[in-house]
Amino acid sequence: MNNVLWARMHGGATHFPIALLIVSVFFDHAGFWWQNNPRRRDFIVVGFFSVTIAAAASFAAVLSGLALSQGKLLGTGAMALHHGFVWPAFSVLVGLATWRLIVRERATRRAFASYLVLATATAAAMIAAGFWGGEMALGR
Amino acid sequence: MKNSLQQKGFALALISSFAALALAFVGAGIFEPAKAASLITKNKPSVPGQSTLAHQGRTLFLQNCAHCHGEDASGDEGPDLHGVKKTDERIARIITNGIKGEMPKFGAKFSDTDVRALTAYIRSLVPSMGFSPSESAATLRPNKP
Numbered sequence: 675m676n677n678v679l680w681a682r683m684h685g686g687a688t689h690f691p692i693a694l695l696i697v698s699v700f701f702d703h704a705g706f707w708w709q710n711n712p713r714r715r716d717f718i719v720v721g722f723f724s725v726t727i728a729a730a731a732s733f734a735a736v737l738s739g740l741a742l743s744q745g746k747l748l749g750t751g752a753m754a755l756h757h758g759f760v761w762p763a764f765s766v767l768v769g770l771a772t773w774r775l776i777v778r779e780r781a782t783r784r785a786f787a788s789y790l791v792l793a794t795a796t797a798a799a800m801i802a803a804g805f806w807g808g809e810m811a812l813g814r
Numbered sequence: 815m816k817n818s819l820q821q822k823g824f825a826l827a828l829i830s831s832f833a834a835l836a837l838a839f840v841g842a843g844i845f846e847p848a849k850a851a852s853l854i855t856k857n858k859p860s861v862p863g864q865s866t867l868a869h870q871g872r873t874l875f876l877q878n879c880a881h882c883h884g885e886d887a888s889g890d891e892g893p894d895l896h897g898v899k900k901t902d903e904r905i906a907r908i909i910t911n912g913i914k915g916e917m918p919k920f921g922a923k924f925s926d927t928d929v930r931a932l933t934a935y936i937r938s939l940v941p942s943m944g945f946s947p948s949e950s951a952a953t954l955r956p957n958k959p
Contacts, residue, residue: 681891736838742891743881745846747839750885751877761835769831776823785820810881812918 684738685811690731692804695767698724699797702790715779722774725793729771732764752810759803766796871935874928878920887939892917897941905933 698721705717739760743749748757770793781789876885882892889895898905906929912919924932 733834733837737841740838740841740845743845744890745842745844746881747842750880753881761838764838765831765835768834769827772830773823773827776826777820780819782817782820810918 680738680742681811684735684742687731687735687738688804688807691728691735691767692800694724694728694731695793695797695800698722698728699790699793702786702793706786706790718779722778725767725774726771729768732767736760736764752806756803756806756810759799759806763796763799763803766792767800770796866934867931868934868938870928871931871933871938874924874932875935878923879932882917887936895936896939898936898939902933902937905936906930909933 700721701717701724702721704711705714705721708714708717711717740746743753746753746757747761748754770789773789777785875883875887879892880887882890883895884890884892887895900908908917909924909929909932910919910921912921920929
């Protein structure tokens with residue numbers, strides 16, 4: 675397939691997991707800290723579905739990215755920085771979504787707090803990966 | 815009960831994390847061009863002297879351009895830069911302003927010195943002649959009278 679098509683597919687596909695993970699972390703934090711809010715459970719549900727869909731969408735982003743870079747796992751310069759954040763973020767995101775799918779709403783507060791710390795770090799890594807991806811695609 | 819479920823979830827999360835990475839590595843193998851093709855390099859990587867402007871250009875090139883033009887500048891997604899038939903001004907203008915729909919602009923990222931260094935590096939790239947060393951030796955041998 676044409677590289678321009680892969681570039682457009684990757685550009686489109688990457689924004690879903692980035693945005694959904696940020697949304698998930700935001701609502702999970704709201705559900706965690708805002709304990710007396712009657713909508714607390716709704717916040718956690720939004721966080722759950724967002725992270726699950728983000729993980730599913732991340733496969734499309736990763737595969738289109740690999741096709742675009744012709745299978746480069748690291749590369750050089752901006753691409754190395756992009757991949758340096760992508761691989762940990764992708765791997766941990768899939769793990770986080772799996773944990774949420776299994777535990778659902780039965781997590782202890784301590785376990786959910788640990789999850790939130792990891793999810794926030796993953797979102798930060800995902801944003802960094804997006805930044806370096808943008809540097810490659812757009813220059814300045 | 816909750817703890818055992820969380821532990822089970824943690825174990826499965828760990829497995830799925832590694833499985834996702836393994837899938838990415840397998841995917842990389844699928845999308846990687848044939849190894850044989852990569853062994854036949856069209857152009858040897860050009861490494862200019864340590865103190866030259868071109869050497870600074872090469873460092874910038876590897877950080878910002880190699881993912882499209884290839885580490886040896888022999889082309890990947892972007893074109894081969896060996897033996898470019900454009901003036902230095904034109905090369906500098908392309909780096910600064912980009913090419914719409916093809917190449918991003920780097921005008922705000924690179925200083926004038928950076929652009930000059932990159933231009934010098936591109937100028938230092940010797941075009942490939944496309945023949946083997948033995949053939950080239952035969953070609954370069956002076957004709958007998």
